[in-house]
Amino acid sequence: MENVLRPLLVLGGSLVITLLVGWLVDLLLRRADSRHHETPLWGLLRLCRPPLQVVLCTALLRASFGQLRLEVVRDNRDAIGQVLTLVLIGATAWLVIRVAATIVQSSYARYATSTRDPARVRRVRTQVTLIQRVVTAVVATVAVAAMLLTFPAMQSVGTSMLASAGVLGIVAGVAAQSTLGNLFAGFQIAFGDMVRLGDTVVVDGEWGTVEEITLTFLTVRTWDERRFTMPVSYFTSNPFENWSRGGVQMSGTVFFQLDHSAPVSAMRDKLRDILGECAAWDGRDWSLAVTDTSPTTMEVRAVVTAKDADDIWTVRCAVREQMIGWLGDHHPYALPRVVTSPAVLPPGDHWRELTGADHGRTPPNGQVPTPDRAPRTGRG
Numbered sequence: 001m002e003n004v005l006r007p008l009l010v011l012g013g014s015l016v017i018t019l020l021v022g023w024l025v026d027l028l029l030r031r032a033d034s035r036h037h038e039t040p041l042w043g044l045l046r047l048c049r050p051p052l053q054v055v056l057c058t059a060l061l062r063a064s065f066g067q068l069r070l071e072v073v074r075d076n077r078d079a080i081g082q083v084l085t086l087v088l089i090g091a092t093a094w095l096v097i098r099v100a101a102t103i104v105q106s107s108y109a110r111y112a113t114s115t116r117d118p119a120r121v122r123r124v125r126t127q128v129t130l131i132q133r134v135v136t137a138v139v140a141t142v143a144v145a146a147m148l149l150t151f152p153a154m155q156s157v158g159t160s161m162l163a164s165a166g167v168l169g170i171v172a173g174v175a176a177q178s179t180l181g182n183l184f185a186g187f188q189i190a191f192g193d194m195v196r197l198g199d200t201v202v203v204d205g206e207w208g209t210v211e212e213i214t215l216t217f218l219t220v221r222t223w224d225e226r227r228f229t230m231p232v233s234y235f236t237s238n239p240f241e242n243w244s245r246g247g248v249q250m251s252g253t254v255f256f257q258l259d260h261s262a263p264v265s266a267m268r269d270k271l272r273d274i275l276g277e278c279a280a281w282d283g284r285d286w287s288l289a290v291t292d293t294s295p296t297t298m299e300v301r302a303v304v305t306a307k308d309a310d311d312i313w314t315v316r317c318a319v320r321e322q323m324i325g326w327l328g329d330h331h332p333y334a335l336p337r338v339v340t341s342p343a344v345l346p347p348g349d350h351w352r353e354l355t356g357a358d359h360g361r362t363p364p365n366g367q368v369p370t371p372d373r374a375p376r377t378g379r380g
Contacts, residue, residue, distance in 0.1 A: 093143035262334035
């Protein structure tokens with residue numbers, strides 16, 4: 001009878017204590033969260049209940065499994081203890097990582113709600129994300145090392161590894177030079193405020209938004225939903241455009257190639273009307289001016305503003321589309337034209353010799369051009 005009740009008492013008692021403690025902790029966190037709505041820490045800490053229960057249950061079993069008077073337990077005492085120790089180390093690492101992530105997320109949430117500057121919020125978000133990844137990597141490494149040291153064979157291996165640490169360090173340093181460079185570049189990006197999550201950047205001619213930053217690589221999501229993944233060391237060793245530095249407001253240009261007779265003053269009035277109806281225009285500034293000329297056309301530049309990169313693209317497209325449509329409907333002569341008549345040749349014997357008119361020859365185009373004929377023009 002004792003062989004049946006003792007295992008039930010040990011296993012059942014550990015399970016009941018674990019569930020009771022988990023329930024009490026969750027109850028206290030819910031009450032704290034209801035009293036302090038402005039602090040998200042208590043609500044986020046409730047996510048730590050599963051690893052806490054695993055740690056508590058494993059610790060109770062590790063301390064009391066020796067009380068089981070079972071033949072199977074006596075024969076495999078060392079193996080069972082080893083397994084419980086490994087589970088306890090892994091669960092403890094899980095709990096530490098979850099608590100650290102909860103604290104980091106809570107701190108970021110409070111900062112984001114109290115700060116109105118989106119650039120600072122993105123900077124803090126980048127920093128806390130990398131800090132969380134570093135903590136996770138360090139805790140996982142320590143947990144794996146602690147698990148390996150629980151095996152007697154690994155202790156002797158560790159002693160021999162320490163003896164040759166100098167050689168291994170040199171080899172590892174040479175082999176991991178690129179990885180370490182990316183690692184330090186990640187810290188430089190996070191705390192040097194070079195690029196942040198959510199920034200609009202132009203890299204290798206591709207425009208996109210920074211979607212993810214890790215310790216080794218960075219992902220840029222382009223406007224057409226493609227992803228560019230590149231090492232973070234690229235941003236510390238190569239120039240790139242960051243449209244979110246110093247504010248997200250932007251100015252954009254729209255160029256028109258028009259005939260010299262285009263009504264610039266009327267175009268300026270039309271641009272003001274177009275922007276007044278465009279919701280993406282932020283109302284800060286606008287202008288229209290002739291910036292260049294050529295023998296056949298002139299260049300007209302319209303400058304518009306918007307609150308960010310997405311809106312400036314919308315404004316530029318709207319101005320380009322509506323201005324071209326308005327010119328085609330009301331001022332078609334302002335659109336560029338291409339001369340389609342043949343060149344006028346000089347009169348005299350030289351002209352007759354070139355055309356073959358004095359010898360009865362037919363010119364290549366089948367017609368003898370008349371020098372005094374007016375040139376014909378057509379819309380391009």
